Amino acid sequence: MTHDRRRLTLACALWCLAGLLALPAAARAAVSISDAQLNPSTxxxxxxxxVTIVTAFGYSSAGDDVKSVRVVLPQGLLGDPNAASRCDQMSFAGDACPTDSRVGTTQxxxxxxxxxxxxxxxxxxxQPTGAExxxxxxxxxxxxxxxxxxxxPVTLGAETNYGLATTFDDLPRSSGGVDTQIQRMSLTLNGRAARGAFTTNPTRCAPAIMQVGATSYDSPGQTATTTARFTPTGCDAVPFSPLLSxxxxxxxxxxxxGRPPLRTVVTLPSGGANLAKVAVALPPDLAPDLNGLQRACPADQFAAGTCPPTSYIGTAVAGSPLAPAPLTGPVILGSGAFPPPLAVPLTGAVALTLHGTTALPTSPNQGISNTFEGLPDLPVTRFELTLTGGRGSLLKAVNxxxxxxARTTVSASFTGQTGRTVTQLVRLPxxxxxxxxxxxxxxxxxFVRGVGSLVGRFAAAPRGPALTRVRLTLPAGLAPGVGVAATSLPTVYAGGRRLRASAVRVRGRTVxxxxxTRRGVRSAVIRWPGLRPSRSLARRLASRPRLAFLVRLTD
Structure with a gap:
């Protein structure tokens, strides 16, 4: 009986020990973030x-140490790498980075x-490595x-909600052969660097939230997380002046x-509010070609971002002062709704996909409209979108x-991150x-009996603008007669109607x-009798010489 009880006690002890060993490492020792601060000077x-970022740590084991710290700044709180020179790896390893590459301090x-x-x-x-x-x-x-x-590396994308992310890994556990334990880290990024402004606050006056994560050496699989925040102010003082062309x-x-291409360009000066929403109504004389809708990307592929090139209906280019080269990508026609949605997956230093909705016209003086909203608080100083023309084009001319x-006016509404809205009407050339x-x-x-009569007939281009001015100069050797009667002065007909004398000016050999009329005319006729040739020209008239008249038509 006693022997069996001892066996049972030993088995229970071994079971408890095995249970303890099976517990996650985080239950035995883990780092915690006891404090996190995000403090901009303004x-x-x-x-x-x-901008000062503070993180403090606590430990459940005296022998544990923080291994990695990841910080994701709020969307819109940015650093411009072009504001300082870039230090190469060799100089960095030798602590010989140039002074103009310094962008902050740490404690x-x-x-x-x-x-x-x-x-x-x-x-x-x-200096960046690879595509970062x-x-x-x-x-x-x-x-x-x-x-x-x-x-x-400094990264941003959809996974960080387009906030700048940095991860410092393998933090040291000793210094000079002596064990250390990091308690607190403070890093300040300067507002200005050697070449200009380095950090920029968000342009949206809403809580700006920073995310912090940390792991320890004893528990690398568990991440302690916390947040810190501040709220930008003074949005009314931020300029916002987008321009459409x-x-x-x-x-x-x-x-x-016809199936014409359409090109729209939005420019935005640096230093102001970033775009949050763009709505553009296309010219009324353009309409969607239902045959072009056959190119739409299937709904499942559109949602997964795997659309084939056959669904590409245009191209887009976005320029940012923070990117070394423009972001580029196709304009994709989606499906699953009518009118169909659009997607613009931009790639480059940053991957950014814009999603747009399409709406039918709401008035006779408006075409179909495209709206892109929910844009991240990122500086884009130029955005160009082109819908391709020709065979397979999505648009066709209805006039x-x-x-x-011709009705080629585009109406646009721009909303900034500050909430301000600007509208524009632009007639596209x-x-x-x-x-x-x-x-x-x-x-x-x-010529009849040595006196010449001139008739000039002029017309506007078949598909061009109307004529607003006609100017004709006689060739050398041909001039109005001296002392001729008023009936021998030139007369001008515009659109079939004779112009008043006040609208016609004669100076020497020029009328x-x-x-x-504001609209101009499609045709004009000049009749100029009583012209006299010089003696030299009169001798050559029998051979019908070629005469050069200087005509200037203004449309």
Missing amino acids: TQAAGHPN VTATVLGVPTNSAGDVYNL PARLGVVVRPAVGGKIFLQS GSVGARGQDGNG DLCRPN VVGCVGGARPGGGVSLR DALIP
């Missing part, structure tokens, strides 16, 4: 503050032999022991039923775009109308006619 939206508090010790250091702008947009390097210089070198058309595609009263079709005409001259 909360002014779009301002350039010194680290660690326990050494049970005594808190503070160590200072600097933050440098390093930027890289930070930190050099800590303890009073005792060797220097500590840390570096991290563009063009429509191409040679051979501007007539009724002749080259006619004088038509490309391809005038290329080979210019105003033209001809001049005939007939200049201003057409008073």
Whole structure:
């Protein structure tokens, strides 16, 4: 009986020990974040503050140490790598980074032999590696022991809600052969660097939340997390002045039923509010071609971002002062709704996908509209979107775009991150109308008994703007007769109607006619009798010489 009881006690003890060993490492020892702070020197939206990030740690085991720290800044709190020079890896490893590559400072508090010790250091702008947009390097210089070198790529994307993210891993556990335990880290990014403003506050006056995560050496699989925040202020003082431009058309595609390309460009000055929403109504003389809808990406592929090139209906280019090269990508026609949605997956230093909705016209003077909203608080100073023309185009012209009263006006509404809205109406110029079709005409001259009568007939380009002014100069050797009667003065007909004498001016061998109507005319005729040739020209009239008249038509 006693022997069996001892066996049972030993079995229970072994079972309990096995249970303890099976517990996650985090249950035995883990790091915690006891404090996190995000302190900008100014909360002014779009301002350039010194930003101090503080993290403090606690441990459940005296022998554990923090291994990695990851910080994701709020969306819109940015650092411009172009504001400082870039330090190369060799210089960084030798603590020889140039002064103009310094973008901040750091303070680290660690326990050494049970005594808190503070160590200072600097933050440098390093040369990026691979496709990363930027890289930070930190050099800590303890009073005792060797220097500590840390570096991290700076990334942002949908996974960080487009906030800048850095991860410093493999933090040191000793200094000069003596065990240390990091208690607190403080890193300050300067508002200005050697070449200009480095940090910029969000341009949206809403809580800006920083996320912090930390792991320990004893529990690398468990991440302690916390947040810190501040709220930008003064959005009313942030400028917002977007500008819309563009063009429509191409040679051979501007007539009724043509499939012209459409190009729109949005520019935004640096230093102001970033875009949050863009709504653009296309020209009324453009309509969707139902045949083009057959190119739409299937709904499941559209949702997964795996659309085939056959669904591409255009291209987009976005420029940012923070990116070394523009972001580029296709404009994709989706499905699953009518009118169909759009997607613009941009790639480059940052991956950014814009999602747009399409709406039918709400008035006769409006075309279909596209709206992109929920845009991240990122600086985009130029955005160009082109819908391709030609065969398979999504758009077709429902009227002749080259006619004088063609409806090529685009209406746009821009909303900034500050909440301010700006609207614009822009008449897009038509490309391809005038290329080979210019105003033209001809001049005939007939002599009877040595006196010449001129008739000039002129017309606007078939698909071009109307004529507003006609000017004709006689060739050398031909001039109005001296002392001729009023009936021998030139007369001008515009659109079939004779112009008043006040609209026609004669100076020597030149007649200049201003057409008073605002819309201009499609045709004009000049009749000029009583012209006298010089003796030299009179002798050559029998051989019908070629005469050069100088004609200037203004449309």
